[in-house]
Amino acid sequence: MLTLYHNPQSRSTTVHLMLHELGEPFEIVPIDLKAGEHKLPEFLKINPMGKIPVLRDGDVIVTETPAILVYLADKYPKAGLAPAIDAPDRGTFLRWMFFYGSCVEPASIDIAVKRETPPTFAGWGTPENVFDTLSAGLKPGPWLLGARFSAADVMVGSGLAYMLGFGVLPPRPEFVDYVARLEARPARIAAKAADAARLAG
Ligand SMILES: N[C@@H](CCC(=O)N[C@@H](CS)C(=O)NCC(=O)O)C(=O)O
Numbered sequence: 001m002l003t004l005y006h007n008p009q010s011r012s013t014t015v016h017l018m019l020h021e022l023g024e025p026f027e028i029v030p031i032d033l034k035a036g037e038h039k040l041p042e043f044l045k046i047n048p049m050g051k052i053p054v055l056r057d058g059d060v061i062v063t064e065t066p067a068i069l070v071y072l073a074d075k076y077p078k079a080g081l082a083p084a085i086d087a088p089d090r091g092t093f094l095r096w097m098f099f100y101g102s103c104v105e106p107a108s109i110d111i112a113v114k115r116e117t118p119p120t121f122a123g124w125g126t127p128e129n130v131f132d133t134l135s136a137g138l139k140p141g142p143w144l145l146g147a148r149f150s151a152a153d154v155m156v157g158s159g160l161a162y163m164l165g166f167g168v169l170p171p172r173p174e175f176v177d178y179v180a181r182l183e184a185r186p187a188r189i190a191a192k193a194a195d196a197a198r199l200a201g
Helices: 012-022 041-046 065-075 090-112 127-137 151-165 173-183 186-200
Strands: 002-006 026-030 054-057 060-063
Touching: 002 012, 012 065, 012 151, 012 186, 054 065, 060 065, 065 090, 065 151, 090 127, 090 151, 127 173, 151 173, 173 186
Parallel strands: 002 026
Antiparallel strands: 002 054, 054 060
């Protein structure tokens, strides 16, 4: 059984969406961030970073959102959420999967905290270059691999939804339209409904 350590108001929503896209059974271990459950010794044994998401699959523990998404997409290939290891678009898939955490998120944080990281020092360069690169990657769409939806869209789409929601990402039409396409997916609607029920109950 797959187990997600989750809080509906955190980055673990990305993995939660992935699990809904995957269609495999899973269980949730709720983590109360306000109560500091992620800093308790038993949690730190599974992730010394004291952060969620964490995925448990039997004896296997995976942390870091893109790593969890690649792990799940590769382990359950029938869901078609990742190109095969030798497929021509595998490289593009991996590129976008890691572009979010390596470039989009730090560039967005630069903007949020009004910080100018020297571009040759920063692995992401400048926010403008990151957002222009992403804009180009989203054309012609509808997804990062063109017609094919993949776990890279779960990663980038969820991240953009989050950053747009906080107003730290420029609301370029290609970003807004892409997030709207993600929001319309049945898995996204189901994941959000499940989270709303958890928050209410
Ligand atoms: N690098 C991690 C980031 C995880 C992360 O920042 N999680 C936040 C929730 S959005 C967290 O657990 N924050 C609690 C804390 O740091 O106290 C990933 O990609 O999964």
